[in-house]
Amino acid sequence: MAIRQLSVFLENKKGSLSEITNLLAEAKVDLRSMCIAETSNYGIVRIIANDPAKALEILIASGFAAQIRPVTAFAVPDQPGGLAQVLEILEENGINIEYMYALVTTIADKAYAVMRTDDEEKTEAVLAKNNIELLDEKNV
Amino acid sequence: MENRKYYQPEFETMPVEDIKKLQSEKLIKQVKHVYENVPFYRARMDEKGVKPEDIKGIEDLYKLPFVEKSDLRDNYPYGMLAKPLADCVRIQSTSGTTGKRVIAYYTQYDIDLWEDCCARALVAAGADKEDVVQVSYGYGLFTGGPGLNGGSHKVGCLTLPMSSGNTERQLQFMTDLKATVLCCTPSYAAYLGESLKEMGYTPETIPLKAGIFGAEPWTSENRRQLEATLGIKAYDIYGLTEISGPGVSFECAEQGGMHINEDHFVAEIINPETGEPLPEGEKGELVFTCLDKEAFPMLRYRTRDICVLSRKPCSCGRTFIRMSKPMGRSDDMMIIRGVNVFPSQIEAVLLKEGYTPNYQIKLSRVNNNDTFDVFVELPPEQFDDSVKSISAKEASLRDAMRNMLGIGPAIHLVPPKTITRSEGKAVRIIDERKLHD
Numbered sequence: 001m002a003i004r005q006l007s008v009f010l011e012n013k014k015g016s017l018s019e020i021t022n023l024l025a026e027a028k029v030d031l032r033s034m035c036i037a038e039t040s041n042y043g044i045v046r047i048i049a050n051d052p053a054k055a056l057e058i059l060i061a062s063g064f065a066a067q068i069r070p071v072t073a074f075a076v077p078d079q080p081g082g083l084a085q086v087l088e089i090l091e092e093n094g095i096n097i098e099y100m101y102a103l104v105t106t107i108a109d110k111a112y113a114v115m116r117t118d119d120e121e122k123t124e125a126v127l128a129k130n131n132i133e134l135l136d137e138k139n140v
Numbered sequence: 141m142e143n144r145k146y147y148q149p150e151f152e153t154m155p156v157e158d159i160k161k162l163q164s165e166k167l168i169k170q171v172k173h174v175y176e177n178v179p180f181y182r183a184r185m186d187e188k189g190v191k192p193e194d195i196k197g198i199e200d201l202y203k204l205p206f207v208e209k210s211d212l213r214d215n216y217p218y219g220m221l222a223k224p225l226a227d228c229v230r231i232q233s234t235s236g237t238t239g240k241r242v243i244a245y246y247t248q249y250d251i252d253l254w255e256d257c258c259a260r261a262l263v264a265a266g267a268d269k270e271d272v273v274q275v276s277y278g279y280g281l282f283t284g285g286p287g288l289n290g291g292s293h294k295v296g297c298l299t300l301p302m303s304s305g306n307t308e309r310q311l312q313f314m315t316d317l318k319a320t321v322l323c324c325t326p327s328y329a330a331y332l333g334e335s336l337k338e339m340g341y342t343p344e345t346i347p348l349k350a351g352i353f354g355a356e357p358w359t360s361e362n363r364r365q366l367e368a369t370l371g372i373k374a375y376d377i378y379g380l381t382e383i384s385g386p387g388v389s390f391e392c393a394e395q396g397g398m399h400i401n402e403d404h405f406v407a408e409i410i411n412p413e414t415g416e417p418l419p420e421g422e423k424g425e426l427v428f429t430c431l432d433k434e435a436f437p438m439l440r441y442r443t444r445d446i447c448v449l450s451r452k453p454c455s456c457g458r459t460f461i462r463m464s465k466p467m468g469r470s471d472d473m474m475i476i477r478g479v480n481v482f483p484s485q486i487e488a489v490l491l492k493e494g495y496t497p498n499y500q501i502k503l504s505r506v507n508n509n510d511t512f513d514v515f516v517e518l519p520p521e522q523f524d525d526s527v528k529s530i531s532a533k534e535a536s537l538r539d540a541m542r543n544m545l546g547i548g549p550a551i552h553l554v555p556p557k558t559i560t561r562s563e564g565k566a567v568r569i570i571d572e573r574k575l576h577d
Binding site for chain 1: 527555
């Protein structure tokens with residue numbers, strides 16, 4: 001069920017992000033969502049794309065430290081406290097979130113998010129049991 | 141009562157001819173001692189075709205083979221011992237070029253001669269029985285603390301064995317007990333000086349009158365600042381664990397180079413490329429021979445320090461030859477917060493921890509304290525996309541470095557192929573500190 005996310009380890013300096021987006025553009029990889037975690041020395045850019053395997057191949061061939069890992073994509077219940085409800089479920093089940101960001105999709109009228117937790121399989125099982133809508137790559 | 145001028149005037153002011161005679165007598169005995177007791181020396185001398193009887197005086201010193209730091213590593217831990225362990229009473233240790241540290245052994249005689257050398261340095265800096273000597277060098281395997289501590293006892297000073305660190309306590313003892321002589325690294329002295337200034341002390345109200353600073357390079361500008369801030373006269377001291385520790389040479393009030401304790405150590409200057417001895421006054425690598433150390437006697441040990449020797453008479457009355465401050469190194473050793481660090485040690489840790497040796501060392505100085513940063517390329521296969529996991533890798537690498545080096549650098553993992561390479565070769569060390577005049 002989980003979707004694949006591409007991450008790249010980048011130098012925190014001018015031009016390093018565009019180097020990646022240019023490479024992916026040339027390879028005609030379509031980017032759906034992106035989030036950057038940065039420190040003063042480096043950045044980690046996380047990307048949801050239509051063809052992560054191809055993107056990874058290109059980046060590795062160009063010498064980047066990159067990886068694909070599964071993340072959980074889910075629909076945030078569209079009401080006040082919707083996200084709080086999801087977080088509460090995770091907390092009750094002892095699941096820790098490493099990071100989370102909004103997922104841009106073509107599906108109208110709904111909010112989606114992507115997260116990495118310390119136990120992806122359990123996360124998906126717990127969310128499904130609580131009727132939180134999960135996305136697979138076909139929906140993204 | 142006026143302070144004494146010398147600790148052991150019979151040696152310190154001995155006519156040069158007599159010093160040379162004494163050195164010759166001691167060298168002949170020493171060469172025989174190591175040839176008979178240390179298989180390493182015997183093998184090296186045999187290889188070179190030199191027999192103990194070929195050494196008839198210090199004019200024959202050049203015939204002996206050199207000892208290098210790598211020889212100490214290859215003969216770790218007991219290979220260089222010239223006395224039975226039962227006769228040894230202490231070890232001290234310094235960094236090796238890679239994983240193994242250098243262990244130096246001392247008999248009681250060796251400790252005594254080392255402490256005598258430190259006592260001479262203290263007396264040269266104006267210390268006597270009435271003085272309170274604050275020793276803020278590290279105690280332990282490092283020779284700084286134990287050496288000056290022993291010297292201070294010999295002179296009869298009240299000794300404050302502070303060791304390094306805990307600045308607040310250092311300053312409290314210094315001001316409450318009215319320390320008159322401070323022994324530490326020059327950068328720590330500068331740090332203590334700044335702290336005293338912040339507390340409202342002026343050079344006139346700081347009880348110190350002298351400082352003995354060594355274990356790391358410092359410039360004449362550093363000296364001027366230390367003397368002005370602390371209201372003291374600042375003396376340089378030189379030494380290395382392999383030869384004994386601090387006090388191999390020391391400065392007198394003239395502040396014109398450090399007198400080498402020639403009754404115990406013979407200094408030579410050689411061309412670091414060819415090994416050929418150079419005449420007095422020429423710049424080259426400093427080489428020491430221990431004349432009467434028993435347990436761990438280095439003969440023609442290459443220090444890798446570049447300096448100049450001068451036999452010009454000194455107004456202090458000491459006849460011992462003087463060496464300049466080291467002007468650099470003939471290898472890539474760095475001195476960081478008084479600790480000797482070799483790039484090869486850093487490489488060894490990286491390889492052991494699963495990294496490639498693509499790294500860069502950046503040294504700088506902030507508030508008189510060395511900063512030590514190591515940038516390491518993260519191998520692509522080790523990348524995991526959370527900041528937490530990268531921070532954890534940095535922390536564990538820092539711990540591994542601390543275990544090897546004795547000080548922990550700040551580790552910065554960086555993406556592959558981002559460390560600057562000039563002309564295809566990586567620039568390993570960026571040193572922004574101004575260490576030499």
